[in-house]
Amino acid sequence: MLRLYLVRHGETKWNVERRMQGWQDSPLTENGIEQAKRIGAFFQQKEKLDRIYVSPSGRTIHTAAEIVAAAFSNIYQDSRLQEINLGIWEGLTSDQVNKQDYVESNRFWEKPEAYQATNGGETFTDLQKRVKSFLADLVTTHTSGTILAVTHAVVIKMILMLVRENQLAHLWEPPFINGGSLTFLECTNKWRIVFAGKTVTESENR
Structure with a gap:
């Protein structure tokens, strides 16, 4: 059996400021570092x-x-795990994006299947293709074992959508994927979700 843990990166400065990150970056906060350390303790023990x-x-x-x-x-970088490219929205707050392009911003969050990426970034279909490719290669490369992928919220949501065999209209269905959370999948003949968006607490590592 192949086992896959997905971790959303720890909380960042731009997360706190409610800025769109995409392919751009901001540093982890102290809370984000602690989130990552708690996940590390989980893997060390379990x-x-x-x-x-x-x-x-x-x-x-x-x-x-x-x-x-x-x-x-054994750490390998894979660009297919990068967050969705948000073009000129990156670095802007949610309010700024709404003021700049309310129609596309609303499609992004409410009608992802209709989102056109007029900001110069990627569509959800673009992201879906590279996430599908990553999952397909993972199954080919690893017939068994336990894999960790450290990635981003929208990538994890896309993986959950694909495993559920849903369409893009269902991308934002619960659960919410918090910073520093764990999602766990297993695969024999097909992927199944064991749990998603779980926050690791200190008490679980004792």
Whole structure:
């Protein structure tokens, strides 16, 4: 059986400021670092990882480093795990995006199947293609074992949507994927969701 843990990077400065990040970056907050360390303690006590894949963004690389505490060498960057590209929206607050392009902003959150990415970024269909490719290669490369992928909220939502065999209109269905949360999938003949968007607390690591 192939087991896949998905971790959303820890909380960042732009998360706190409610800014769109996409392919741009901002540093982890102290809370974000603590979130990553708690996930690291979870894996140290409860799971042995065979390989770690990470988005090439700074916030995911920092999160992965805190999780493994420099004690794990099997870390591979994969650009297919990068967050959706948001073009000229990146760095803007949600309110600024709404003022700049309310129609597209509303489509992004309320009608993802109709989102056109007039901001110069990616559509959800673009993201879907690269996420599908990552999952397909994962199953081909690893017939069994436990894999960790440190990635982003929209990527995790897309993976959940694909596993549920839903259409883009259902992308934003619960649960919400908080910073530093865990999502766990298993695959024998097909993927299934064990849990999603779980926040790791200190008490669970005792």
